[in-house]
Amino acid sequence: MTKRAALTDLPLVLDRVSLSAGATTMLDRLNLAITPGAPTLVLGPNGAGKTSLLRVCMGLAAPSAGTVSWGGRTDRGLGRRAMLLQKPVMLRRSVAANVAYALAQAGCPRHRRAARTEELLDRVALLGLAARPARRLSSGEQQRVALARALAREPEILLLDEPTASLDPAATRHVEEIILMASQSGTKIVMASHDLGQVRRLAGDVVFLVRGRLCEHASVGDFFDRPSSAEAAAFIHGELVL
Amino acid sequence: MLNRRLFIAIAVIFTFLACSGASASAQEQSIVLASTTSTRDSGLFDHILPLFTTKSGIEVRVVAQGTGQALDAGRRGDADVVFVHARAQEEKFVEHGFGVRRFDVMYNDFVLIGPRGDPAGIKGSPDIAVALTSIQSKKAAFVSRGDKSGTHFAELGLWKAAGVDIAAMKGSWYKEIGQGMGAALNTASAMDAYVLSDRATWLAFKNRGELEIVVEGDKRLFNQYGVILVNPARHPSVKAEPGQRFIDWLISPEGQQAIGEFNIDGQQLFFPNAEQKRS
Amino acid sequence: MSEGLDAWQLIASGDATLISIVRLSLTVTLGAVAVAAVVGLPLGALLALTRFPGRSALVVLVNGFMGLPPVVVGLTVYLLLSRSGPLGEFGLLFTPAAMVIAQALLVLPIIAALTRQTIEDLWREYRDELTAMGVGPTGRVATLLWDSRFSLITAMLAGFGRAAAEVGTVMIVGGNIDGFTRTMTTTIALETSKGDLPLAMGLGAILIGLILAINAAAWGLRLWSEQRVA
The missing domain is CATH 3.40.190.10 (Periplasmic binding protein-like II)
Structure with a gap:
């Protein structure tokens, strides 16, 4: 634990990062620095490269060109990052076992796991479902299990890929509250979204992507009030951005 | 967790079975x-x-x-x-x-077994050589072990004694099945064929169908x-x-x-x- | 046990010989499945999760060996375990241990091939999640094996079915020794060769019943635990 605390993953810096598979380019020479502070929201139309950006930030995908560094280190070995996938995969076991599994992987000693599991489940309000098979839960509940698993890593950076895309308003609110709480306790949130209201509610700064390129990176106020690009202006006004 | 314990228990039982299977060979x-x-x-x-x-x-x-x-x-x-x-x-x-x-x-002794209909007309013959010659000339169905067993060698010796070069004379009537005595008797029973058997196996055999002893008692059958x-x-x-x-x-x-x-x-x-x- | 008794009388009377034959059959077959699982599950997982030169060839080989002719396996093991063979000094030929070894070889490709397929499919689903959780190679194998346990039980049942129904290898390497290496299938073959077809059929019915019972038990276990874990 002490060794991990000594290392930091911030700032997360992308230097001319490209990601392509065959002829398709997902990310195109992207420069970006993510620093501690309020949540960074990644915004853009479908197919803009939001998921690819998060995967590169997490270290799940290696850039085809350019470099990514975490706190100055370029090895992709997991530091203090966690990611919530767009469609989280529940392991074939109970809710509590899913969280305990993540705790074990994060190096939590065995004798503390039960207490920590309870704590995390309490945090995502799933204590009552602890013994249920995780795969039988609703998608909103599964998102919360996945959140608990991600938080189990006590991450310095938490990457979230449209965590509320398929949730109803009540469930969305619930998830957002958990995210804000994590943010307030010092975790850097990087979250993809295409919901402008959500961006206004959560963001400190906004990263706006179009066709794999960084179109704009601005504070949330500047982004909405004074967008510097035509694409961003169009997107804010609910027009189609191609 | 209960689940996991159950699975582990089953795995342990399996392993134990494997070991006991291996150690079952220990005998005085x-x-x-x-x-x-x-x-x-x-x-x-x-x-x-x-x-x-x-x-x-x-x-x-x-x-x-x-x-x-x-x-x-x-x-x-x-x-x-x-x-x-x-x-x-x-x-x-x-x-x-x-x-x-x-x-x-x-x-013990061998006996020549054949179908009740006796197509080679050899029933009761005291001479195994004559009987075999008759089977060959009438091309009556005959089942041979064909498995290099003692009985198979005995059969080959009897053909030789009968003056039949079976390697040269065999045709579709002569069926080498390459199996044990029981299988040969089962085959003969199914196709009403002649077959040479040791008396012991014949007596213990239960699926006789139309089969019966046609030749016995010749000294060469010992x-x-x-x-x-x-x-x-x-x-x-x-x-x-x-x-x-x-x-x-x-x-x-x-x-x-x-x-x-x-x-x-x-x-x-x-x-x-x-x-x-x-x- | 061949003296005019029929199979149903044997079952009803709980004939000691019959019970010992059934017990040996189950011991050998389950033992073989256990040995094959210990080797086949990690092997299948390895094939599913790693990329190395010659992997495709090995996958084809393992898949192809699912149809390995029992007689060939039996003969190979016979020659290996024979006193004149390379492993002769252990004196395993004509013992239940030899039968376990031979059947394990028969079952191994089935378990390994089905495991590879299952794990490969599951890994596609789990890859990002496990990587994001920082799961290392060993943990990956363990997690995937555990999470596909229901499918793997089916794979092991397939192996069990093949081993239980098989007569060629156990006959050759076991020698069908009365009271020592005589199994259900070799007894059936023996009674058939003695022309006692009703007894052979009766024993066959018992064997089929046993295989069905074990499959039913495994199926029940699967349903029961799936209820819990989905």
Whole structure:
């Protein structure tokens, strides 16, 4: 634990990062620095490269060109990052076992796991479902299990890929509250979204992507009030951005 | 978690079964006897082996194969004693140093089995050579073991005695099945064919259908059994001491009497004829 | 046990010989499946999760070996375990251990091939999640094996079915020794060769019943635990 605390993953810096598979380019020479502070929201139309950006930030995908560094280190070995996938995969076991599994992987000693599991489940309000098979839960509940698993890593950076895309308003609110709480306790949130209201509610700064390129990176106020690009202006006004 | 424990419990049971399967071979004292299907299928071993085991405490594990295969098991060192019926090959086996010494034990006889309809018209013939010649000339269906067993060799010898060059004369009427006595009888029963069988297996056989004995009693149908200890000089793993004890018992008056007593429905099947002069 | 008794009388009387034959059959077959699982599950997982030169060839080989002829396996093991063979010094030929070894070889490709397929499919689903959780190679194998346990039980049942129904290898390497290496299938073959077809059929019915019972038990276990874990 002490060794991990000594290392930091911030700032997360992308230097001319490209990601392509065959002829398709997902990310195109992207420069970006993510620093501690309020949540960074990644915004853009479908197919803009939001998921690819998060995967590169997490270290799940290696850039085809350019470099990514975490706190100055370029090895992709997991530091203090966690990611919530767009469609989280529940392991074939109970809710509590899913969280305990993540705790074990994060190096939590065995004798503390039960207490920590309870704590995390309490945090995502799933204590009552602890013994249920995780795969039988609703998608909103599964998102919360996945959140608990991600938080189990006590991450310095938490990457979230449209965590509320398929949730109803009540469930969305619930998830957002958990995210804000994590943010307030010092975790850097990087979250993809295409919901402008959500961006206004959560963001400190906004990263706006179009066709794999960084179109704009601005504070949330500047982004909405004074967008510097035509694409961003169009997107804010609910027009189609191609 | 309960689930996981259950799975682990099952895994442990499996592993235990695997181990017990492997250790089931641990037994006080035992020998492997390579013998023929005729001695096993007739029930002879079921009768005599318990007598020997009770007396000596030695368990006899019988692997019943054709004579050729049984001798081969001895040659490879996989059996301690061979108990077969093909004299020429047995003598060669000893001559080549694979066996220590051959002892006569007993004889039984072959019978020619055929369908009740008797298409070759040989029923009751006292001469096996004449009967076989007739089968060949009428191309009546005949099932041959074709498995290099003692019975197969005996059959080939009888064709030769009848002056039939079976290798040259065989046609679709002559069916070599390459299997044991029981399978040959089953085949003959299914296709109403003639077949040469040892009397013991025939008497114990239950799926006779239309089959019956057509020729018996010819001296050339007698069938001598011999027993040989596999040479421990050749294969140090051979359990020579208990193996020899089994052989000694088999040719002793006691063993010989047990063989003579064995019968099916009152009919004696094996006739002991060991020389009674060993110490 | 061949003296005029029929199979149903044997079952009803709880014939000691029959019970020992059934017990040996189950011990050998389950033992073989256990050994094959210990080797086949990690092997299948390895094939599913690693990329190395010659992997495709190995996958084809393992898949192809699912149809390995029992007689060939039996003969190979016979020659290996024979006193004159390379492993002769252990004296395993004509023992239940030899039968376990031979059947394990027969079952191994089935378990390994089905495991590879199952794990490969599951890994596609789990890859990002496990990587994001920082699961190492060993943990990956363990997690995937555990999470596909229901499918793997089916794979093991397939292996069990093949081993239980098989007569060629156990006959050759076991020698069909009365009271020592005689199993259900070799007894059936023996009774058939003695022409006692009703007894052989009766024993066959018992064998089929046993295989069905074990499959039913495994199926029940699967349903029961799926209820809990989905």
